Amino acid sequence: MSTASPGLETCILVFIKILLFFACRGYLLRNLYHDLQDLSAQQTVEPGSPPCSDDANLELTTLPGPSTAVVAVASGRPLHSTLSRSLFSLCFSEICTLFLLLMCQGIDLLDPGVRLINWKVSLWLLLATILVFIPLSYSLVLSGGPSGKGTQPRQRPSVLRALLNILSVGLFLFLLSFIPLPSSLPTSDFMGTTLSRLTVLGTIILGALSGFGAVNTAWNFFPPFYGTLRSHPTEGDIAAAEQGLQRVRRELAQRQSDIQKLQAAQQPNQEASWFSHVVPFRGDSQMSSAMQEMSGLESLEYQMSRNLEALRQRQADANFSRTISGKLFNWGGRIFAIYCVYRILNAIVNLIIPRTAAIPSSPKEPVSTSVDMMSTAIAHLLSLLPSVEISTKDIALISRQISLGLVGVIILSSIRLVLRGVARALRVTSRNLGASLMLLMLAQLMGIYLLSTLIQLRTSFPPPPARPDTEVDQGTVNLFSTLPEYQLFGSLFDGSFLLAAGVSGVGRWFGDRINGVGAD
Numbered sequence: 001m002s003t004a005s006p007g008l009e010t011c012i013l014v015f016i017k018i019l020l021f022f023a024c025r026g027y028l029l030r031n032l033y034h035d036l037q038d039l040s041a042q043q044t045v046e047p048g049s050p051p052c053s054d055d056a057n058l059e060l061t062t063l064p065g066p067s068t069a070v071v072a073v074a075s076g077r078p079l080h081s082t083l084s085r086s087l088f089s090l091c092f093s094e095i096c097t098l099f100l101l102l103m104c105q106g107i108d109l110l111d112p113g114v115r116l117i118n119w120k121v122s123l124w125l126l127l128a129t130i131l132v133f134i135p136l137s138y139s140l141v142l143s144g145g146p147s148g149k150g151t152q153p154r155q156r157p158s159v160l161r162a163l164l165n166i167l168s169v170g171l172f173l174f175l176l177s178f179i180p181l182p183s184s185l186p187t188s189d190f191m192g193t194t195l196s197r198l199t200v201l202g203t204i205i206l207g208a209l210s211g212f213g214a215v216n217t218a219w220n221f222f223p224p225f226y227g228t229l230r231s232h233p234t235e236g237d238i239a240a241a242e243q244g245l246q247r248v249r250r251e252l253a254q255r256q257s258d259i260q261k262l263q264a265a266q267q268p269n270q271e272a273s274w275f276s277h278v279v280p281f282r283g284d285s286q287m288s289s290a291m292q293e294m295s296g297l298e299s300l301e302y303q304m305s306r307n308l309e310a311l312r313q314r315q316a317d318a319n320f321s322r323t324i325s326g327k328l329f330n331w332g333g334r335i336f337a338i339y340c341v342y343r344i345l346n347a348i349v350n351l352i353i354p355r356t357a358a359i360p361s362s363p364k365e366p367v368s369t370s371v372d373m374m375s376t377a378i379a380h381l382l383s384l385l386p387s388v389e390i391s392t393k394d395i396a397l398i399s400r401q402i403s404l405g406l407v408g409v410i411i412l413s414s415i416r417l418v419l420r421g422v423a424r425a426l427r428v429t430s431r432n433l434g435a436s437l438m439l440l441m442l443a444q445l446m447g448i449y450l451l452s453t454l455i456q457l458r459t460s461f462p463p464p465p466a467r468p469d470t471e472v473d474q475g476t477v478n479l480f481s482t483l484p485e486y487q488l489f490g491s492l493f494d495g496s497f498l499l500a501a502g503v504s505g506v507g508r509w510f511g512d513r514i515n516g517v518g519a520d
Contacts, residue, residue: 009114013097017122020093029085029439036419036435036442080141084436087134088443094126095450102457105479112477119479120191127194130447134440135172139165141436176201196484199455200492202448207493209445210407211500213414214340219508221330221337232318233311241308248301255294262287340410342374344501347494375403404456408449415445458483 101119104110179197266287320326379399383390390398419438458480 006111006114009110010118013101013110013114013118016100017093017097020096021089024089024092025085029088032442033081033085033435033439036438078432078436080137080433080436083137083141084439084443087129087137088439088446090133091126091129091443091447094122094129095447097122098126098450098454102454102479115479116477116482119482123191123195123482126447126451127191127198130444130451131173131176131194131198132169134444136165136169137440138437139168141433141440191482192484195451195455198448199452199484202452203493204496205445206407206411206449206452207496208500209411209414209418210493211344211497211502212418212504213410213412214343214497215501215504215508216414216417217333217340217410218337218344219505221333233315238308238311238315241304241311245301245304245308248297248304252294252297252301255290255297259287259290259294262290336409336413339374339406343372343406343410344498346372347497347501350494351491351498372399372403375399375406378402400456404453411445411449415442455483455485458485 098119101110101115101122105112105115176197179200181193181196181200321330376395376399379390379395379402382388382398383395419441
């Protein structure tokens with residue numbers, strides 16, 4: 001029990017929060033944001049983009065502005081970069097604070113009332129960041145950012161645009177309120193129901209990401225499963241693909257120049273008479289034909305860019321696999337791919353034959369859990385180590401945490417592809433804007449995943465049952481009692497996991513045969 005005053009303990013916790021916030025913003029994000037910029041720059045050229053391959057690396061913020069825009073240029077970092085960095089750091093600091101408070105509860109370090117108040121404040125801030133601030137930042141960044149071509153200037157924020165952004169977030173929260181809660185969930189306050197609904201949504205998202213990652217890992221490390229083993233591309237293959245792509249890009253640039261000339265020739269006659277707008281002329285047919293031809297060239301150039309990117313990646317993977325570290329990585333990847341295949345089969349079995357395991361430390365709380373034999377085997381192997389002491393009754397608890405950690409590894413193995421695919425779908429061509437969007441998505445996923453981890457920890461370390469004949473003392477409330485029970489979310493995770501795995505497997509199979517491209 002701490003002897004310091006509650007005010008001093010609260011000040012210490014606030015100081016730790018501020019320290020974590022600026023440490024994340026100043027040091028952790030320094031490398032992460034640049035990595036996301038590089039990932040955004042690696043996107044292939046979208047249809048309709050300029051044929052130059054280096055356009056994705058050009059930023060409008062480096063261009064000189066007019067003399068009237070000195071104030072805007074002097075602001076330094078763009079708004080989307082400041083928002084994404086700040087929200088990611090806020091998520092990181094609040095999550096670390098929650099885990100710190102749990103450790104303080106375990107060793108009885110701070111005053112229980114101080115722990116509970118700061119726990120609720122951090123939990124509310126984290127929920128507000130995940131459900132309100134980050135979705136609102138999505139709307140602000142996408143509506144105020146440059147266009148898909150990257151040629152339109154940033155629009156000034158207006159009251160109408162701000163209201164539309166707030167309305168979209170309100171609609172999201174309204175739809176979130178319709179998520180059904182588990183029938184066995186006891187009557188809870190607003191925070192408890194919000195956490196439960198977010199857990200349902202987060203379980204679906206994490207299950208889908210895990211299913212995609214499991215299929216992607218198995219697909220990459222076991223190519224004989226989906227066809228014949230592909231030969232490694234040579235320098236001649238890549239050179240031929242580069243030459244073909246350059247020819248298509250030169251022809252595309254020529255068509256764009258022809259269209260600009262036709263537009264310039266038609267510009268003086270646009271206001272000649274109303275008759276010119278009714279009766280088509282030969283110039284209009286030439287423009288339509290040129291536009292159709294350019295559209296076909298853009299599609300061809302996009303597909304050839306994807307093929308060239310896949311060839312380069314396959315060559316880099318082949319060169320890396322010849323090294324000692326590459327061989328070790330491939331063996332580790334194959335072992336992990338076997339676990340991914342087992343996880344898919346295990347999810348099928350859990351949905352067909354659901355099983356229930358009771359945790360011995362709390363006989364009054366039956367917990368529906370997916371039986372992961374490989375995680376249990378790892379826990380048994382750890383118990384055999386002389387430096388690790390794990391009792392038999394703790395094997396189930398440790399195996400659940402190992403299983404949750406392996407799910408996190410599966411998600412991390414595919415998060416780059418997910419982020420790049422989302423940025424490509426949104427037609428983001430700016431490296432900074434793409435990195436900001438990816439950072440916002442990472443912050444949201446990190447918050448959802450670690451909230452799910454806290455709820456799993458509640459299952460592993462349940463609070464003592466409340467007695468109906470006694471009143472709850474706010475000064476001795478267990479922090480885990482403010483979290484919902486992880487009872488009926490296991491089957492939901494398995495269902496979304498299998499659905500995403502099936503869709504990803506079918507998509508990869510058809511994609512490789514139609515496009516002839518490797519993992520994208």
